[in-house]
Amino acid sequence: MSTGPQPSSDDKRELLRHIVATLAYRCGKAVNNPPPHFKDFRVAAGARTPGEILAHIGDLLDWALSIASGKQVWHDSTPLPWKDETARFFAALKVFDSYLASDEPLAAPPESLFQGPLADALTHVGQITILRRVAGGPIRGENYFKAEIEAGRVGADQSSPRVEFD
């Protein structure tokens, strides 16, 4: 075991911001130009619709901010129209990212913030992606490691894919 200085939370906090930017890029691609009626596409009884999943992702990001700021609270929201829910998603990302970028203390370890709300959100992006395929409007595959993703770039204005494939 290392006896040197342990990695600081501030360092990990920076990598959390990269995860947030990754979420912006990947979810931005998954929600862009959906097939008609995609928001309410229910693939099976008991399964969330894409609109419900996107609203849940927004709730997860609000929850992440509440955990980070030490005032943990969960709220189930009612899905908005697709365009509005997408805007809510990017707005929630922006607020959370701004908190991570600030000097405000983190009330939870970065690992907890990742394994809870952020990892959850990534799994749900995968679900929106597979639902797009089932609904007949798949997104193109991409070599995401070549994508232009950078901490702080968390709005709707994401870069164009560099390497896509079918």
Next chain:
Amino acid sequence: MTTEAKRALLGHFLAALAYRTQKALRDAPASFGSFRVIDGVRTPAELVRHMTSVLGYARTHFIGGRYWPEALSTFDEEIVRFHEMLGTLAQHLRDGDILLDGMTEERLLQGPFSDAMTHAGQLALLRRLAGAPVPPENFIVAEITPDRLGRDQANPVSPDKVWPEAPKDWKV
């Protein structure tokens, strides 16, 4: 940012991936591996192989070469190979091995690591579509540790008490 800090969080990422993948696979019906919801969508066995493939691709940035896993004969073997790959990749991170050809920890994260995590979510959705959904839990308190990357993952610490979409025979 120090490389050590980045790698510590990446190691935790892999542990969270192990946990969530096992949650999506634990107690699945025997036929789940070959469940195909529609043509053009991967089966769970194909998804797990693809997850191994993207992690193996990540590993090539430590050791060079290419990685293309052949399909194995059983779903169980695919799952075993997936967890072995998680362990191998985590070891490169722990050992501080150098990343080749300009690869960075950030790009590993945004590419193959995040790819695999999105696919873990797809496995969970396929469980629902196969008629055997996975019960929800509060993941923030789950027992996830960087040295626990195998198939033997912890049970949920805080399973949800309320599950509106639960099957009729569900109990907490």
